Amino acid sequence: MHLMYFTEQPMSAYASAEGLKFGATALLFSNKHFDPAAGSRLYNEYIEQYVHAEDTGFDGIMLNEHHNAPFCMQAKANIFASVLAGVTKRVKLVMLGNPLPLAENPVRLAEELAMIDMISKGRLVSGFVRGGGQEQLATGVNPAYNRERFEEAHDLIVKAWTQPGPFRWEGTHYQHRVVNPWAVPLQKPYPRVWIPGVVSRETIVWSAQQRYPYIALNTSIEATKKIWETYDKAAAEAGYTAGPENRGYLQRVHVAETEEKAIENARQFMWMQGEFTGLAHPVWSSPSGYFSPTQRRAFVEFASGRAVSPRGRPSFEQQLEDMQIIAGTPRTVIPKLKRILDETRPSIMALWANDGAVSHQDSMTCIRLLAQEVLPALREHGDALGLKSPFEADAPVSIAYSKDLRKVAAE
Amino acid sequence: MVAVAWTDKHVDVAGVKMHLSRAGKGAPLLVLHHDIGTLERLPIYDALAQHFDVLVPHHPGYGKSERPAWLRSVRDVAVMYRWLLADLGISQASLIGLGFGGWIAAEMASMAPRDVERLVLVGAMGLKPPEGDILDQALLSYIDYAGAGFHAPKAFVACYGEEPTTDQLEQWDICREMSFRIAWKPYMYSQTLPHLLGGVRVPSLVVWGDDDRVVPLSAGHLWASRLPDARLEIVKACGHCVEMEKPDAFAALVTSFTDGR
Numbered sequence: 022m023h024l025m026y027f028t029e030q031p032m033s034a035y036a037s038a039e040g041l042k043f044g045a046t047a048l049l050f051s052n053k054h055f056d057p058a059a060g061s062r063l064y065n066e067y068i069e070q071y072v073h074a075e076d077t078g079f080d081g082i083m084l085n086e087h088h089n090a091p092f093c094m095q096a097k098a099n100i101f102a103s104v105l106a107g108v109t110k111r112v113k114l115v116m117l118g119n120p121l122p123l124a125e126n127p128v129r130l131a132e133e134l135a136m137i138d139m140i141s142k143g144r145l146v147s148g149f150v151r152g153g154g155q156e157q158l159a160t161g162v163n164p165a166y167n168r169e170r171f172e173e174a175h176d177l178i179v180k181a182w183t184q185p186g187p188f189r190w191e192g193t194h195y196q197h198r199v200v201n202p203w204a205v206p207l208q209k210p211y212p213r214v215w216i217p218g219v220v221s222r223e224t225i226v227w228s229a230q231q232r233y234p235y236i237a238l239n240t241s242i243e244a245t246k247k248i249w250e251t252y253d254k255a256a257a258e259a260g261y262t263a264g265p266e267n268r269g270y271l272q273r274v275h276v277a278e279t280e281e282k283a284i285e286n287a288r289q290f291m292w293m294q295g296e297f298t299g300l301a302h303p304v305w306s307s308p309s310g311y312f313s314p315t316q317r318r319a320f321v322e323f324a325s326g327r328a329v330s331p332r333g334r335p336s337f338e339q340q341l342e343d344m345q346i347i348a349g350t351p352r353t354v355i356p357k358l359k360r361i362l363d364e365t366r367p368s369i370m371a372l373w374a375n376d377g378a379v380s381h382q383d384s385m386t387c388i389r390l391l392a393q394e395v396l397p398a399l400r401e402h403g404d405a406l407g408l409k410s411p412f413e414a415d416a417p418v419s420i421a422y423s424k425d426l427r428k429v430a431a432e
Numbered sequence: 433m434v435a436v437a438w439t440d441k442h443v444d445v446a447g448v449k450m451h452l453s454r455a456g457k458g459a460p461l462l463v464l465h466h467d468i469g470t471l472e473r474l475p476i477y478d479a480l481a482q483h484f485d486v487l488v489p490h491h492p493g494y495g496k497s498e499r500p501a502w503l504r505s506v507r508d509v510a511v512m513y514r515w516l517l518a519d520l521g522i523s524q525a526s527l528i529g530l531g532f533g534g535w536i537a538a539e540m541a542s543m544a545p546r547d548v549e550r551l552v553l554v555g556a557m558g559l560k561p562p563e564g565d566i567l568d569q570a571l572l573s574y575i576d577y578a579g580a581g582f583h584a585p586k587a588f589v590a591c592y593g594e595e596p597t598t599d600q601l602e603q604w605d606i607c608r609e610m611s612f613r614i615a616w617k618p619y620m621y622s623q624t625l626p627h628l629l630g631g632v633r634v635p636s637l638v639v640w641g642d643d644d645r646v647v648p649l650s651a652g653h654l655w656a657s658r659l660p661d662a663r664l665e666i667v668k669a670c671g672h673c674v675e676m677e678k679p680d681a682f683a684a685l686v687t688s689f690t691d692g693r
Contacts, residue, residue: 049571158570163616165609304573309608321601324573 022403023410024396025081025115026074026388027271027371029293030067032094033378034059040091047090047301048155060094066381071105073385074112077392080410081113081146083271083371085217086120088159090301092293099133106141114141115371117217117236118148121178122170123160128190128200130174131181134212135204143207148215148236149175151224154306165310168223170194179419182211210422213411215269215369220244222251223313229255229263232420234369234411236269239345245270245365260426265407266414269369272361274347276354276374276390277383284341286387287348289377291337351394358395359402368408370399436481438473443489445516451496452516453488456481459549459690460525462513463488464533466673467557467569467620468578469495469607471591476675479683483690484526489516491536493610495603505614506532506558506622510539514547526550526690530675531581531646532557532611538625538632538655545633550690553655554639554682555647555672557620564648566620569611574604583643583671591676629658636662637689639682641670663689 035054040046071082084101087093095101102114114137124130138145151171157164173192177200180188186201206212216228217236228235229252237245249268256263273290277283303324312320322328340346347357362370372391375384417423438455455477461484463477470488480486491509493499503509513536517525526549529537534556541548557566569577575596582588592600611620636659640652649666656664665685670678 161617163612165612165616302571302573305571308570308612309605310612317605318598318602321574321605322598325575325601327598 022400022408023080023113023369023412024399025083025113025369025371026071026079026391027083027085027373028067028070028375028384029085029087029093029373030063030095031293031377032060032063032091033289033292034063035091045301046092048158048305050089050091052089055091063094066384067101068104068108070375070381070384070388071112072108073388074392075109077389078396079112079388079392081115081371082109083115083117085117085150087153088156090155099130099137102137102145103133103140106137106144109141109144111144113144113146115146115215116148117215117371118150120152120156121149121174122167123152123156123162124170124174127174127177127195128181128197128202131178132202132204134178135182135202135206138206138208138212139204143212145206145208145212146215147212148217150217151221154308154311155301157308157311158305163310164308166194167311172227179211182206210418213418217269217271221313225251226255228252229267230259230420232256232259232261232267232417232423234267234269236271236369236371237365237367238271239273239373241343241345242361242364249365258429259420260429261420261423264409264414265366265368266409266411266416268365268367269371270361270365270367271371271373272347272358273345273373273376274354274358274391274395275379276349276351276387276395278350278386278390280349280353282383283348283350283354286375286379286383287341287346288337289375289379290340290346292377294334351390355395355398358399362399362402362406362408366406366408368403368410368414370403433478433482436478438477438481443516443519445492445512445519446500448492448500448512449498450492450512450516451490453477454486456484456486458484460485460487460517460522462517462525462527462537464513464527464529464536465491465494466530466581467532467607467611467615468581469603474591474676474679476679476683479679480528480686483687487520487525489513491533491610493613494607499610499613503614506535507539507543509536509614510543513540514544517547523547524549526552528552528554528675528686529556530554531672532615532620534558535615535620535622535625538629539622541632541634541636542625542628545631548632548634550634551632551636551659552639552686552689553636554674555641555644556638556651556655557615557647558622558625559651559654559658560618560621560623560626561648561651562654563650566648566651567646568619569608570619574601574608578604580645581671581673582677583641583669584677587671587677591673626654626658629655630660632659632661634661635689637685638662638664639674639685640664640666641672641674641677642666642668643670644672646672 490497527537534553535558
């Protein structure tokens with residue numbers, strides 16, 4: 022198994038009453054409430070926590086980015102990946118990921134990621150995302166071309182990584198006279214690409230077609246099984262059999278020395294859910310053209326308050342019950358995490374451990390307890406289930422580098 | 433008012449199946465709808481059909497017209513309408529551009545000055561307002577945005593009902609997506625159009641609601657100053673959608689303008 026540590030890097034140091042008063046804590050919620058002194062402290066605490074995760078035994082650190090919202094203060098994942106490339110020695114730097122459509126110049130992304138890969142001596146996992154709807158609005162990028170830009174930027178980056186330059190790129194959204202970056206990845210053929218997601222069927226199918234592992238972001242057990250069905254079908258159509266090496270899962274889990282403390286801190290996961298899915302307008306998170314046309318009717322009903330959120334908004338207690346959130350001491354969380362593994366069979370697992378206003382000290386304790394007491398049990402269980410990570414399975418980086426494809430009957 | 437018989441059909445332009453409603457007799461009048469699309473029939477369409485051969489197409493990608501995946505700009509839409517008029521054998525038409533449709537009409541008038549009989553712009557988008565900004569629907573719900581087009585809430589209700597239907601919401605989303613595809617950045621205006629308006633050869637009527645919350649009135653003054661022979665008419669107690677909120681006043685303005693009064 023590949024076991025990694027994740028936090029959204031919450032910017033919880035603002036007066037929460039202000040957000041409630043404004044009625045939104047994203048996009049238009051004023052950054053006058055952002056305190057850079059607290060920001061400086063938090064960024065440095067997060068670096069310390071990541072280093073602690075490496076020291077105590079995590080395999081990887083998962084990074085992401087968001088814009089204009091307190092729930093995540095990482096505005097550019099490549100900056101944190103660059104810092105960690107220098108200050109860590111062993112962990113994989115798993116970026117889930119760079120929002121490709123937001124890039125006006127994907128070649129620059131290819132350069133930055135190649136630099137991170139070289140500085141980290143080949144520890145980069147370069148995930149890519151479409152970026153949430155609000156990210157498009159926050160960065161001025163046209164949501165209606167989100168998927169086109171995602172796919173084209175991906176193709177351009179992979180070409181820049183794998184084909185010697187110079188070459189010319191005349192695409193729909195990107196045109197480059199000269200692509201010839203003097204920075205190429207250390208890992209060959211190119212760094213592994215993992216694709217995180219929540220619901221979008223098109224992204225699941227696309228990932229399977231590329232043979233990129235799909236990382237289900239804290240989806241329910243039932244939804245996760247459906248994701249694998251979709252993925253496996255697309256994989257079979259592409260000529261290979263998907264296995265645990267194609268599957269990742271992100272789980273909210275907080276541990277502490279006592280049950281009471283763990284539950285108290287785990288309530289902070291609700292902070293983020295309030296921020297993210299509770300206090301923003303639906304048309305910000307799903308601008309027209311951003312979502313699949315098949316979802317149009319359901320979305321307009323939700324956006325106008327005529328239907329409940331497709332994601333629902335279960336209570337904290339309900340989420341504990343459904344294991345959407347797991348909290349406790351190592352002894353009590355291990356059986357639950359094993360059940361998640363039994364049910365969803367991922368070989369890549371991200372533990373989303375600290376959120377909201379959990380203190381630095383409690384975050385450090387949580388990381389230590391997870392690494393020292395929980396991870397060994399998960400590894401053992403994963404081995405028994407045959408959950409080999411892409412690294413352990415030596416899985417091909419993409420479909421283009423697969424040597425085991427079956428011939429697929431022409432349609 | 434004489435009962436008006438409308439015919440609806442599909443016409444093929446640039447490989448795109450476009451929806452066109454047509455009624456009335458007289459000089460041809462092309463009516464270009466808002467960014468929120470158009471209702472199938474409106475009292476103003478009937479009123480205009482008493483005097484003109486009225487053509488109400490759905491813009492490509494809006495309403496019942498197919499979405500061309502390749503379409504990238506509002507000027508492209510203007511070219512498609514030139515093509516449509518040519519196919520219909522109409523060498524000269526008057527243009528009424530409503531809001532976003534005003535931008536398309538102005539593009540048409542500037543690119544082919546001799547093909548326009550009269551130009552009427554209503555709360556037209558297309559120019560950067562000297563003061564204020566064009567209301568950004570990307571930040572607003574469907575109903576709030578459509579509602580912002582009216583001065584009196586009851587005028588909105590008269591058109592769309594107390595609770596717009598889910599079908600209508602879906603339509604607004606389709607329209608919004610297409611507007612994003614062709615007018616995302618800069619949002620709803622052209623940086624070059626102001627320099628090209630001097631080529632327009634016909635009289636223009638610029639109509640603005642005094643309570644237009646979608647396109648600031650400052651843009652109305654700019655249109656009137658940039659178009660060579662333009663008159664600005666401000667309609668009292670009226671929002672952006674003058675043709676829906678004050679159809680009688682608007683019809684009177686149009687007919688007197690085209691009659692040369």
